[in-house]
Amino acid sequence: MTNAPWLELKGIQRHFGSIKALKGVDIQINRGEVLGLVGENGAGKSTLMKIMSGFDSGFTGEVFVDGRAVELGSPNKAQALGIAIAQQELSLIPTLSVAENIFLGGNHGPTIASLSTLSKLARPFLDEVGLNDIDPKMRVHRLSVGESHLVEVARLVAHNPQLLILDEPTAALSETDSERILNMVNRLKENGKSVIYVSHRLDEIFKIADRVTVLRDGASQATKQASELDVPNLVTLMLGRELSDMFPPKNLQRQGTTAYTFSDLWPDGLLSPITFNVKNGEILGLAGQLGSGAGEILAAIAGSHPVRGGQITDMSSGQSFLPKSSKVAITYGIAYCSPDRKHDGLFLGRPISENLTSPNLKRISDKGIINTSKSDRVSADIAESFTIDPNRLPHEASVLSGGNQQKVALGKWLSINPGLMLVDEPTRGVDVGARAEIYQKLAELAESGVSIIIASTDLLEISELPSRVLTFYKGALTSELEGSKVNTENILKEITKPESFLQLAGEAS
Numbered sequence: 001m002t003n004a005p006w007l008e009l010k011g012i013q014r015h016f017g018s019i020k021a022l023k024g025v026d027i028q029i030n031r032g033e034v035l036g037l038v039g040e041n042g043a044g045k046s047t048l049m050k051i052m053s054g055f056d057s058g059f060t061g062e063v064f065v066d067g068r069a070v071e072l073g074s075p076n077k078a079q080a081l082g083i084a085i086a087q088q089e090l091s092l093i094p095t096l097s098v099a100e101n102i103f104l105g106g107n108h109g110p111t112i113a114s115l116s117t118l119s120k121l122a123r124p125f126l127d128e129v130g131l132n133d134i135d136p137k138m139r140v141h142r143l144s145v146g147e148s149h150l151v152e153v154a155r156l157v158a159h160n161p162q163l164l165i166l167d168e169p170t171a172a173l174s175e176t177d178s179e180r181i182l183n184m185v186n187r188l189k190e191n192g193k194s195v196i197y198v199s200h201r202l203d204e205i206f207k208i209a210d211r212v213t214v215l216r217d218g219a220s221q222a223t224k225q226a227s228e229l230d231v232p233n234l235v236t237l238m239l240g241r242e243l244s245d246m247f248p249p250k251n252l253q254r255q256g257t258t259a260y261t262f263s264d265l266w267p268d269g270l271l272s273p274i275t276f277n278v279k280n281g282e283i284l285g286l287a288g289q290l291g292s293g294a295g296e297i298l299a300a301i302a303g304s305h306p307v308r309g310g311q312i313t314d315m316s317s318g319q320s321f322l323p324k325s326s327k328v329a330i331t332y333g334i335a336y337c338s339p340d341r342k343h344d345g346l347f348l349g350r351p352i353s354e355n356l357t358s359p360n361l362k363r364i365s366d367k368g369i370i371n372t373s374k375s376d377r378v379s380a381d382i383a384e385s386f387t388i389d390p391n392r393l394p395h396e397a398s399v400l401s402g403g404n405q406q407k408v409a410l411g412k413w414l415s416i417n418p419g420l421m422l423v424d425e426p427t428r429g430v431d432v433g434a435r436a437e438i439y440q441k442l443a444e445l446a447e448s449g450v451s452i453i454i455a456s457t458d459l460l461e462i463s464e465l466p467s468r469v470l471t472f473y474k475g476a477l478t479s480e481l482e483g484s485k486v487n488t489e490n491i492l493k494e495i496t497k498p499e500s501f502l503q504l505a506g507e508a509s
Helices: 045-052 075-081 098-102 115-128 145-157 175-190 202-208 231-239 294-301 326-331 341-345 352-364 372-385 402-416 432-447 459-464 488-496 499-508
Strands: 007-016 019-029 034-038 060-065 083-086 163-167 194-198 211-216 258-265 274-279 283-287 311-314 319-321 334-337 420-424 451-456 468-473 476-482
Touching: 007 045, 019 034, 019 045, 034 045, 034 202, 045 083, 045 163, 045 194, 075 083, 083 145, 098 115, 098 145, 115 145, 145 163, 145 175, 163 175, 175 194, 175 202, 175 488, 194 202, 202 231, 211 231, 231 432, 258 294, 274 283, 274 451, 274 476, 283 294, 283 432, 283 459, 283 488, 294 334, 294 420, 294 451, 326 334, 334 402, 341 402, 352 372, 352 402, 372 402, 402 432, 420 432, 432 451, 451 459, 459 488, 468 488, 476 488
Parallel strands: 034 194, 034 211, 083 163, 163 194, 283 451, 283 468, 334 420, 420 451
Antiparallel strands: 007 019, 007 060, 258 274, 258 311, 311 319, 468 476
């Protein structure tokens, strides 16, 4: 590693009208270095990444590559300089094969080639990101979400970039796939490549970053060696204040009697039916890697996923039912916050106020016509409850940061006064400050008597928030953990290679 930085940005500013997205950013990254880039949602990370990758040329400031002043006027220019970015949103074509996607665009592959030839050429890049067992001829739509993200990175690696910008590469990945990404980053570093790693998972930053740069309110803070920091120090730099407790204390005494029972519930994706319950005022966790079946259980309860059979019983009313649609689930007081807020959690092109009232239009309507005063009152009350700026209610949901979008996606369900709240990946892509607010709000809802079930692939989240956890592995329920047994070590064991699953597999054979 040389003393001269490979990429240097000086005094970068970017204004959108009166909004100052970047107020002065200075960044240096050396060859063969992993630089962690962190900050709250809305701190300016996305804007900065667009500038570095050539997607935004409307900035002021200076950019140097190997000590030479350059212009990043387009993605092609950035790519020619050796800069590539893997964004959160996948750019793969699902109907094409893995190999075809890897060589799609650019001049890094043959002009004319058979699928077999492309597959052979793609093999080293797939191996580089840990996809040794994936057939390059397989169509992308058959891959899991985690595998698709790894193919996206392999596609960039095929361009032989000198600097790879990874934007939340593990946000939607299981622990196993996340490890593949981290191992891949280390291999790139060993080969002399530079990596800017953007993540809200601070544990990953400390695992692989050499130095860390913090963005706060559009300005860069002094870059520090990762070895000089710990999580509390880094959070303080990000927020400009101390964050004393990320997770609210677990109050086991508040849990009441059983609120709902789920008998012989058999969603598609599970190996066999399962039976469990959730209590009044309880936060129940479903832990498992992507594809384990945990997320499918929540979607099935909410009427959003095919289910072979079973029944749900509301113990307070004695009613038994099995929703076949989201509309039916809502009539039973069941709220469902999906894992992908942009896909089916929000109406991004509609005002925030409309999003907050969308699950219960009857509440704000008179004879089928929306009553504006009722709508304004309900949306304002929810906004206040979820610390959403009431002045932004007329704005489109798309302008919000990821953390605030997630608060809207959760908060809108207060409009139906839910008895059961289902939350799949509560804080995916959310910064530490917003995470703490969301955790606190979920705890408050539980305190008020709402039964809450969360599914999460975040080990820290699933071990610290729920008081009881059901673990899943490859579509099978492997254990129920409660009290002191709810910890990362026990959960990780049960969602990777649990003995109970191996015993079941042996009996089946």
